[in-house]
Each structure stands twice: as C-alpha cells, then as structure tokens.
Amino acid sequence: MRVDPVGPLKGELILPGDKSITHRAIILGSLADGVTEITGALQSDDCRHTAKALVGMGATIEKLGDDQLQIRGCGLHGLKEPVEVLDVGNSGTSMRLLSGVLAAQPFFSVLTGDQYLRARPMARVTKPLRSMGATILGRDGGNFPPLAIMGTHLKAIDYVSPIASAQVKSAILLAGLFAEGETTVTEPALSRDHTERMFEAIGIPIHRNGLSVMVDGAKKIPAFQTAIPGDFSAAAFFIVAALVIPGSELTLREVGINPTRTGLLDALRSMGAVIEIRRERTISGEPVADLYVKSQSLHGTELAGAMIPRMIDEIPVFAVAAALATGTTTIRNAAELRVKEVDRLAALVTELRRFGVQIEPRPDGLALHGGSALSGCHCDSWGDHRMAMALAVAGLAAKGSTTISDSSCVSSSFPDFWTRLDAILPGAATPCG
Numbered sequence: 001m002r003v004d005p006v007g008p009l010k011g012e013l014i015l016p017g018d019k020s021i022t023h024r025a026i027i028l029g030s031l032a033d034g035v036t037e038i039t040g041a042l043q044s045d046d047c048r049h050t051a052k053a054l055v056g057m058g059a060t061i062e063k064l065g066d067d068q069l070q071i072r073g074c075g076l077h078g079l080k081e082p083v084e085v086l087d088v089g090n091s092g093t094s095m096r097l098l099s100g101v102l103a104a105q106p107f108f109s110v111l112t113g114d115q116y117l118r119a120r121p122m123a124r125v126t127k128p129l130r131s132m133g134a135t136i137l138g139r140d141g142g143n144f145p146p147l148a149i150m151g152t153h154l155k156a157i158d159y160v161s162p163i164a165s166a167q168v169k170s171a172i173l174l175a176g177l178f179a180e181g182e183t184t185v186t187e188p189a190l191s192r193d194h195t196e197r198m199f200e201a202i203g204i205p206i207h208r209n210g211l212s213v214m215v216d217g218a219k220k221i222p223a224f225q226t227a228i229p230g231d232f233s234a235a236a237f238f239i240v241a242a243l244v245i246p247g248s249e250l251t252l253r254e255v256g257i258n259p260t261r262t263g264l265l266d267a268l269r270s271m272g273a274v275i276e277i278r279r280e281r282t283i284s285g286e287p288v289a290d291l292y293v294k295s296q297s298l299h300g301t302e303l304a305g306a307m308i309p310r311m312i313d314e315i316p317v318f319a320v321a322a323a324l325a326t327g328t329t330t331i332r333n334a335a336e337l338r339v340k341e342v343d344r345l346a347a348l349v350t351e352l353r354r355f356g357v358q359i360e361p362r363p364d365g366l367a368l369h370g371g372s373a374l375s376g377c378h379c380d381s382w383g384d385h386r387m388a389m390a391l392a393v394a395g396l397a398a399k400g401s402t403t404i405s406d407s408s409c410v411s412s413s414f415p416d417f418w419t420r421l422d423a424i425l426p427g428a429a430t431p432c433g
C-alpha cells in the first residue's frame with residue numbers, strides 16, 4: 001500500500017466492532033442453550049477463525065447482516081469432537097481462549113495456526129490447564145502449537161498468573177465454567193476484563209476481589225443478546241492520526257472505553273493531549289462514548305507498570321505519537337510486546353528508523369527521541385496488522401510517500417482499514433501494483 005500525507009482528518013467515523021468482545025460473544029453463544037444474537041460483531045479473519053472452530057464442533061453460526069450474528073448454541077456440554085484440525089490462523093485470542101474450553105471437553109482436539117501463531121508461547125495457558133487435569137501436548141513441552149488436547153472433567157484451581165494477560169485469565173475462567181468448585185485467577189496487574197463483564201451481563205455469577213477473579217462451575221448458559229461496541233484498538237490509529245496531523249478534527253462514534261483498554265488516552269494526556277469524551281453510556285455491560293480529537297502538539301512521557309496492560313495493543317501507534325512529540329519518551333515493563341503477533345519492539349525499532357526516527361531498543365521497552373520530521377520511506381509490516389496500521393499513521397504524518405509491504409494483514413482485526421482511511425482522507429491509501 002502507498003500512503004500519502006494528504007492533509008487533515010475531518011469528520012466522523014464509526015469503527016468496526018471490538019475484536020476481544022466479539023471472540024467472547026461467539027464462544028459463549030456457542031456454549032449457550034438456544035439462539036444468541038450479536039449485533040456490532042467484528043467480521044475479521046481472527047473472529048472468523050473462532051467461529052469456524054466452534055462450527056467444527058457443532059455450533060450453528062449465521063451471518064445475518066454486515067455485523068449481525070445469530071448463533072444456535074450447543075449447550076454447555078454439547079460440543080462434539082471436531083473431525084478436522086482447528087486452524088485459527090493468526091489469532092492468539094482464538095487459540096488461548098479455545099484451549100480453555102477444549103481442556104474441559106470429553107474429546108480430543110488439535111489447535112494450530114499460521115507461521116506467526118505457531119511461534120507464540122502457549123505454556124502460559126497449557127500449564128494451568130494441565131494442572132486442572134487436561135492432557136495437552138505441543139512442541140517444546142506444550143509451549144508451541146500445534147496443541148493436541150485431550151479434555152477431561154476438570155478440577156478447580158487457584159492460579160496466580162505471572163503475567164497480566166486477559167487471554168490467560170479468560171482461558172482459565174472459561175475452563176472454570178466446567179470445573180467442580182470455585183476457580184480463582186489472580187494477575188499481577190489488571191488486564192482487559194471483557195470476559196468478566198460478559199459473564200456478569202449474561203448472568204454467569206463471577207466475583208472480583210482486587211486482582212483476583214472467581215468463577216464457579218456452571219450448569220448451563222442461557223442464550224443472550226448483546227451489542228458490541230466499536231473497537232478502541234481500531235480507534236487508536238485514527239486518534240493518533242488526528243492528533244499529529246495539523247488541522248485535524250475528528251469524531252469517533254460509539255467506541256468502547258472500558259478503562260482496562262484506554263491506557264492510550266491516559267498516555268496521550270500525559271503528553272499534553274486533550275481528548276474529549278462525549279455521550280458516555282453503557283451497552284451490554286461495557287462503557288461506550290464518542291471521542292472528539294483535534295490536532296495538538298505533544299511532548300515526551302514515561303510509560304511503565306500497570307499502564308502497559310491497559311494499552312498493550314496500542315504501543316505501536318503510541319510509538320508513532322512519541323516519534324512526533326518533542327523530547328524523549330521511554331517505555332518500560334513491556335517485554336510482552338516481544339511475544340505478540342511478532343516481536344513488536346524489534347519491528348518498531350527497524351521500521352521507525354526507516355522514517356528517520358531516533359529510537360533505541362531496551363530489553364523490556366523502547367527509548368524514542370522525538371520531534372524531528374519523519375521522511376516517507378519504504379517499510380514492512382512484518383505481517384502484523386497493528387504494525388501495518390501504525391506505519392500507515394507514520395506515513396500520513398511524514399514528508400513524501402511511504403510504501404508499506406505486506407499490508408493486507410490488517411484483515412486480522414480491521415479488514416476495511418485501507419478503504420476507510422482512503423474514504424476519510426481521499427488519496428491517502430493507494431494499492432501498489
């Protein structure tokens with residue numbers, strides 16, 4: 001894709017549905033009794049992989065409109081042994097959350113994914129799920145996919161996770177629905193809490209105590225109706241673009257603003273940004289609002305600790321904001337970025353240097369010296385959707401054209417990113433060749 005700096009972003013955008021919440025609604029709808037209706041569902045490759053895996057085990061999932069899904073669930077104990085290997089493509093959320101469900105099934109299943117997912121660590125879920133009783137095999141002692149899972153009647157555990165990961169927490173909570181007794185997960189810092197909120201919203205009892213969450217084994221899940229808010233992580237690219245491109249004024253409608261996801265807003269505020277939150281309301285247990293963003297000058301900041309899990313997916317685009325801010329920005333405690341779709345710290349250093357950014361890697365973060373103009377360049381997404389979209393924002397703010405190779409990977413989370421970008425900024429995104 002070629003990206004050209006064609007001027008300010010003006011107007012309004014509605015973002016696609018939240019990816020994390022869509023995965024959870026598809027999984028819980030497939031385990032429910034009766035017909036579940038989901039509006040605002042994200043129709044992206046990652047969510048389709050979750051749906052396809054569940055269809056392979058007996059759920060019926062129908063697409064009614066652009067963003068509507070109707071699911072005829074199998075009931076909590078009604079999934080059937082899949083005949084095929086369950087290939088979840090690039091989706092870490094599908095693999096980890098489904099592992100939690102599969103660990104509890106009285107059958108054998110195999111989960112695999114693309115070349116990127118097969119290199120991502122799974123011991124973080126296989127270890128606790130094994131201690132609940134499941135038999136899970138995989139490469140490197142169960143750390144790398146494919147994972148072969150022989151489920152069983154699980155026992156509840158009290159698990160203290162060494163990492164703040166919503167995927168780990170959710171895998172164990174989903175397994176906990178099938179276990180005897182109370183399952184507890186404690187994390188070192190709060191990760192996104194969509195699973196907990198959805199359990200609550202659909203009537204599955206769940207208790208929280210500080211950084212611990214408790215769930216009891218369930219008898220059944222009733223079918224439900226849910227509306228999914230716009231994806232804050234998709235909004236993030238437009239928020240940063242509107243802040244850094246002079247003359248911009250943009251309203252993003254119906255965006256999820258769950259505080260476990262909006263660390264980016266706090267980070268940008270600490271750089272001097274003013275972002276208005278308007279029409280705040282709650283939809284299906286999740287806070288939603290319109291965000292109003294105007295271009296502003298930013299200064300460097302420091303990012304560490306509990307902020308990191310609250311903006312774990314936004315660090316690539318945050319780094320672009322930091323490159324355009326005056327002064328130095330440091331990011332620490334973000335080693336998790338090395339095991340995302342790709343090593344995002346390494347990818348950011350390599351790719352932002354092509355724009356002329358002064359950026360240095362740290363074992364668990366980055367140091368960026370911002371404030372110099374970016375120069376358009378040829379860069380590469382590394383096959384990572386969020387890298388591709390962050391590089392597009394850099395291209396919009398750079399002098400001259402930028403080309404991004406392997407740009408179609410945006411289909412994991414935001415399939416029409418390039419057409420939406422070109423619609424709001426005509427001439428901004430042109431397919432090459």
Ligand code: S3P
Nearest residue numbers: 020093165166167168191312313
């Ligand atoms: C997700 C959790 C996050 C995030 C991922 C989606 C989820 O991963 O990076 O894109 O839906 O639970 P971790 O919880 O492993 O940090």
